[in-house]
Amino acid sequence: MRVVGTREELKAARDTAAGTVAVVMTMGALHEGHAALLRTARAEADTVLLTIFVNPLQFGPNEDLDRYPRTLDADLALARELGVDVVFTPSREVMYPRGAPAVRVDPGPAGERFEGASRPGFFHGVLTVVNKLFQLTRPDVAYFGEKDYQQLGMIRAMVRDFDLPIDVRGVPTVREADGLALSSRNRYLAPDERESALTLSRALLTAKTEGERGGDAVAAGLAEFTKSPEVKLDYFVLTDPMLGPPPAHGPARLLTAAWVGATRLIDNAAVELP
Numbered sequence: 546m547r548v549v550g551t552r553e554e555l556k557a558a559r560d561t562a563a564g565t566v567a568v569v570m571t572m573g574a575l576h577e578g579h580a581a582l583l584r585t586a587r588a589e590a591d592t593v594l595l596t597i598f599v600n601p602l603q604f605g606p607n608e609d610l611d612r613y614p615r616t617l618d619a620d621l622a623l624a625r626e627l628g629v630d631v632v633f634t635p636s637r638e639v640m641y642p643r644g645a646p647a648v649r650v651d652p653g654p655a656g657e658r659f660e661g662a663s664r665p666g667f668f669h670g671v672l673t674v675v676n677k678l679f680q681l682t683r684p685d686v687a688y689f690g691e692k693d694y695q696q697l698g699m700i701r702a703m704v705r706d707f708d709l710p711i712d713v714r715g716v717p718t719v720r721e722a723d724g725l726a727l728s729s730r731n732r733y734l735a736p737d738e739r740e741s742a743l744t745l746s747r748a749l750l751t752a753k754t755e756g757e758r759g760g761d762a763v764a765a766g767l768a769e770f771t772k773s774p775e776v777k778l779d780y781f782v783l784t785d786p787m788l789g790p791p792p793a794h795g796p797a798r799l800l801t802a803a804w805v806g807a808t809r810l811i812d813n814a815a816v817e818l819p
């Protein structure tokens with residue numbers, strides 16, 4: 546496994562990569578969710594490239610950029626175990642040599658909803674760094690988690706609208722045995738908060754069950770949140786699978802975000818409306 550930090554080293558590694566090249570982009574603090582992306586990439590491509598970069602551009606001024614978990618040694622050990630070929634761990638200066646970029650990807654109106662409404666500038670930051678990492682790594686295929694469902698949709702939209710020759714593949718959300726979606730931010734949770742955090746997956750499951758038997762999915766989900774007043778709901782919505790208005794019947798998506806203490810968590814679930 547080659548670990549590279551500069552553009553020149555990455556270019557050399559990329560230029561000699563064999564066969565189809567897959568990229569998995571992360572902010573590090575790797576867990577089994579990231580491992581699922583890497584295992585899928587390993588099974589489906591010849592060369593697996595992992596990027597680890599905590600992108601300052603996607604954090605708001607009062608968000609957790611400074612305390613975001615950084616566990617590089619453990620991340621590299623896991624990457625090695627999973628058969629990753631190249632790890633790109635650029636510094637902030639390598640990614641943004643002239644400081645914050647003046648030109649950024651505009652996510653359009655879809656990027657102003659849900660996560661974009663609560664985290665202004667978030668999708669500008671995500672799409673800008675993803676676009677840069679696409680240019681630098683030149684992958685044939687890229688894997689992203691369904692845990693960040695809106696992010697996956699925004700990246701697919703950018704690839705479509707910018708004619709990028711990249712096959713974007715979504716990977717289902719990996720959960721703890723009790724339902725909590727794995728997330729690097731789960732490390733922030735104190736034991737009682739870890740219990741409260743189950744409200745998100747519980748509300749999604751209750752809403753899905755209610756929706757699939759013809760009831761009011763959103764009302765059922767919201768009722769779960771009222772049982773845990775210590776969890777501060779940001780949004781709980783039903784959309785179509787492309788994040789548009791909810792359909793009357795057929796496939797739909799439930800999306801939620803909530804604060805558990807100082808930690809903001811997100812989750813989502815597929816639902817089939819009768």
Ligand SMILES: Nc1ncnc2c1ncn2[C@@H]1O[C@H](COP(=O)(O)OP(=O)(O)OP(=O)(O)O)[C@@H](O)[C@H]1O
Pocket residue numbers: 570571572573577578579581582688689690691692693716717718719720726727728729730731
């Ligand atoms: N539980 C999960 N199941 C599947 N994919 C996941 C999971 N958690 C993260 N991913 C995916 O891993 C990639 C890198 O995500 P990231 O490094 O931000 O991890 P994260 O756990 O989502 O972190 P955070 O706690 O900041 O949200 C993204 O494509 C993300 O969707």
Ligand SMILES: CC(C)(CO)[C@@H](O)C(=O)[O-]
Pocket residue numbers: 570571572598600603671674675693696
């Ligand atoms: C896609 C990503 C690596 C861009 O910084 C990040 O948003 C993430 O880890 O999901």
Ligand code: BAL
Pocket residue numbers: 603693696
């Ligand atoms: N997991 C998506 C990146 C973020 O929340 O900042």
